[in-house]
Amino acid sequence: MARLPLYLRALTALSERSVPTVSSEELAAAAGVNSAKLRKDFSYLGSYGTRGVGYDVEYLVYQISRELGLTQDWPVVIVGIGNLGHALANYGGFASRGFRVAALLDADPAVVGSTAAGLPVRHMDELEDIVTAQQVSIGVITTPPGAAQQVCDRLVEAGVTSILNFAPTVLTVPDGVDVRKVDLSIELQILAFHEQRKAGDEPGAGDSVLDRAPGPVRAAAAKLRRAAGGTAKAEQAKGKTAQGTEGDLSAVMPA
Amino acid sequence: MARLPLYLRALTALSERSVPTVSSEELAAAAGVNSAKLRKDFSYLGSYGTRGVGYDVEYLVYQISRELGLTQDWPVVIVGIGNLGHALANYGGFASRGFRVAALLDADPAVVGSTAAGLPVRHMDELEDIVTAQQVSIGVITTPPGAAQQVCDRLVEAGVTSILNFAPTVLTVPDGVDVRKVDLSIELQILAFHEQRKAGDEPGAGDSVLDRAPGPVRAAAAKLRRAAGGTAKAEQAKGKTAQGTEGDLSAVMPA
DNA sequence: CCATCTTTGTGCACACGTTCACAAACACAT
DNA sequence: ATGTGTTTGTGAACGTGTGCACAAAGATGG
Structure with a gap:
């Protein structure tokens, strides 16, 4: 559990x-x-x-x-030593619970060679050697989203079977590999969602009466959006609204 | 959802x-x-x-x-500008989704006055003023665990109704306040758990046969642990084991 | 040794989220 | 217009997790 x-x-x-x-x-x-x-x-x-x-x-x-499984210690590699990677390398909660940072890796030559949390940042090229030599089974990805899948593939290929992903990307991995995702902006978005609910559910600036209308009206609105050519143009939709329901879509898509 | x-x-x-x-x-x-x-x-x-x-x-x-609720922008305060606070202040995923960092706060005079992500770090004393003036409703806590509840109370008192907590503590808040927790070490522990399962469930170094024994034997073991005076001493338990079941508790509590 | 009190362990019902499967709705070709 | 193919929206079954409530088990005091 x-x-x-x-x-x-x-x-x-x-x-x-x-x-x-x-x-x-x-x-x-x-x-x-x-x-x-x-x-x-x-x-x-x-x-x-x-x-x-x-x-x-x-x-x-x-x-x-x-x-x-905390009675044994787990070697961990952190890939992507940006702000977040730095923070994780320094995070005290790891060492105290049986997790040992086996290596810090980055692709940027400007970062490689510097030290973080007393450990040298090594180049991505050494990934496979480190994972193999230290039998690392857990990898932490703190790279930009574009590099995440590629890093993930290399980790898995090298033998890593558990990945903690901080990059805002959906990683695809073969069976037998576990991925856990921590997405900072998603957490904030969920808070914003509840915050908005608390604010009394007042209709926002871009709210449309169509959205609360019964089925047929919504269907008509959908049809109009398509008729407008994929990207709904409010001007075209306006006035064509079926059954004369007051439907102002002018604010639907902000410029 | x-x-x-x-x-x-x-x-x-x-x-x-x-x-x-x-x-x-x-x-x-x-x-x-x-x-x-x-x-x-x-x-x-x-x-x-x-x-x-x-x-x-x-x-x-x-x-x-x-x-x-991303059509409006949400001012956010980050309290605790350590490694993680720095990382969050620099995190690009916020601004692009309607979240605006209203202020960075810290209690440490050595940190106050420095800049992170182009913003000045201000002192905790300004918390109430900032929250009130900018109508901040979301607070991010990246302090050490000891300070988290206190910071949380001040945020709530000042009017914050949503909190994103990175400190490894259970925060207690009044009704109407939402708290979301992101715990980095818990994520790793969950991975370690699955990793151990994958490793074939071999009995670990400290495993005891008592743990897999049927009810009565476990009950006896529990009794023995109590008899040993709260903190079970393996030597006392050994040999007293009911029904003569081979029960080695010597490795139960590592020194 | 018996009565009473505390706390665990668990059967049961319920609520929630997930998934399947299918009919209704729509586009498109003829 | 009519038929065919595609995709949505949703009813219904399913599994899972949750919480209540209570009996069993042990501690404690007389």
Whole structure:
């Protein structure tokens, strides 16, 4: 489950405060989830709790770490040492959880040779050698979108089977390779979406009454858009609107 | 829906190539989703397609942009100008989608006054003024985890109602405030989890036979862990194991 | 040793998202 | 106009995840 890291974080915090045991209710609150959900998650890993008492913090930390595969260390290559690559190389949360930065790679000669987080930035050409020599199975892509697929292919070809992609592109990979995507602008867009909803759903500047009209009217509007030749020209659509519904499309496509 | 930004990206790519219309099948492939899912998503926004032809790319771009609230621009404050804050300030994906960085804030006097992405880093004390003056409703937190909740409270108090949190902490906010979390180390942990599964599920170094034993044996093991006094001491547990099951807990808690 | 209280583990129902499959709708050729 | 081919929009089945609620299990106190 994707919630295990959350539990692990809450548990390590408790562990540092030397809390011996914790109830599902407390831990659920700390992790921000439902207590029943948490218990079900743990029962899926096996019954590690004691009724009437709760869960042994230290023991649970270890069990989850083992389940997540954090008892071994994972070499990771970061490809694309721009702003984000730099940030990730310096990110403390990696080393503390069993992830080791095996190498930083970049294609730009101006960047190659510099150091980030105490590690030298090496050239893309060394990718295959590094992956093979250090048995790297996880790659992080922080390149511009145009280079992402190409980098991805090389990583996979070299033997990487898990990829964390920060580039705003849909990567295609063969079966058996996992890809997780982190898209910063998508997160903001989702927030903007909810923000707009909160703002009272007032019709925006470009809103059209057609959009809320029943089926036939919308269909007519669609037809008109096509009639206007692919890229709908508002002037042509206006006035032709079926059934005389007031349909102003003039703001539909901003210039 | 959280998939709208995905569609939007694929559609803008098509738009730049001047593709007039696109079928649900093609677009679904480009966005990496199921075509039926995509059609259902679009039908939820209204019927913007034409049977036998597909969807008008330009029109759909606008409709989704409007739905996501990207037709207006959203001022955003970034709090915590460390490595990640720097990277975000320079991230090009924001400006191009209607997000405007209203201010960069930090508490460290050594950082305040420097510039990032052409913007001056200002002191946290100005937070309330900036949020109020520019009507900022979205805040991005890239502080260390210890400061995150405090910063969050100040943002909310000042009027921010959407927060994008990069700090590894569970933020508690009043109703009406949205929080989205991006946790870099969690993403890697999830990859490591799958990676371990792929590696054949061989028992790890610290694996215990007790973990796969049926109920009664696990219960006994749990009892022993408690008997050992909170933090299970393997030596005490060993030998006491009920029913004589071979139970080596010596590797359960690494020193 | 028994009663009571706490907390886990889980059966069950429900809600949600996903996918299939197909009819209605439209374009286009004849 | 009529037929054929294509694509949307959606009803319905399916699977999955979620949360309630409760019994079983253990702790605790008398």
